[in-house]
Amino acid sequence: MEDFRLVTSVGDMGTTSVIDFSRGAGSRGCRSWRCSRVWRRGSSPFGQRDREYCSARHHRNTLHKALNANFENHEDLQSPLQKHVLQQAASTPFQLMKSAPDIIVIKGAPASGKSQTAKCLTRFFPNGVKIEVDNVRQMVVSVDWKNQAEHINLLHVSARLADEFLKLNFRPVIVVDTFSGDKIKNFMIVLKQLDASLRICVFSLHASEEALKKRLESRPTGEFKDFGISKKLNDDVLKIKQEGEHLIDTTSLLPNQTAEIIYTNIAASE
DSSP: OEEEEEEEOOOTTSOEEEEEEEEEEOGGGOEEEEEEEEEEESSOTTOSOSBOOOOEEEEHHHHHHHHHSOSTTOGGGOSHHHHHHHHHHHHSOEEEESSOOSEEEEEEOTTSSHHHHHHHHGGGOTTOEEEEHHHHHTTSTTOOTTOHHHHHHHHHHHHHHHHHHHHTTOOOEEEEEOOTTTHHHHHHHHHHHHOTTOOEEEEEEEOOHHHHHHHHHTSOTTSOOOHHHHHHHHHHHHHOOOTTOEEEEOTTOOHHHHHHHHHHHHHHTO
16 A cells, blocks of 8 residues: 655645545555545634544545545535645645655754744644754753763764654654754764664755844844854854755745755655
């Protein structure tokens, strides 16, 4: 049986709809699609729940017609949730993804857009997990943000935490950190030691000096605002690049746009 995911990321309420489909043998030997799960994240006219599920069986030609024509003759697809999802799919761009990767790494300097991009990316993966390494480091009562050895050790902890989530069938695990210097190299080694079969996608974000400075200045008091350190880490992103790493310039991008680029890149690489 083959699986794929349909995502509509544009809607009149700014929400994301996700449908998981399975394809198997239908009646009379025909191939059919089974709508196995439907999620609608964000504000919903169907109630307070973030997720709603439905199950139906329909031939792929029926699905194709429903996506590209009116809905009057498709009563088998007419639950309120399905209808709304398919209406979005008929009028907006969507991506197909057979399966999510195991790990998505988002790295970059402070103010490059890592955290907000990761937050936006989660809407594509209702069964995923987001680990911000800074949050793991903050668990240490006497955390020393300048202690590189401590940073490396807690990256190892984050790698093991990601592995535990995968064992519980949560995926992808989105890991967010600066990964300053070449820390990503050792992090990848630890992940592969835990499971050599992991499918890992790495995305490095960088921005212009002007954009970094503007974003840092707009941060609330108490948050990291050191432009000198941020600039150095931003420069390192361009200088130190691992094989297979994807570089994204976020200077003129909103976080949701960066997230869509990441999702599209992953879907295209399957």
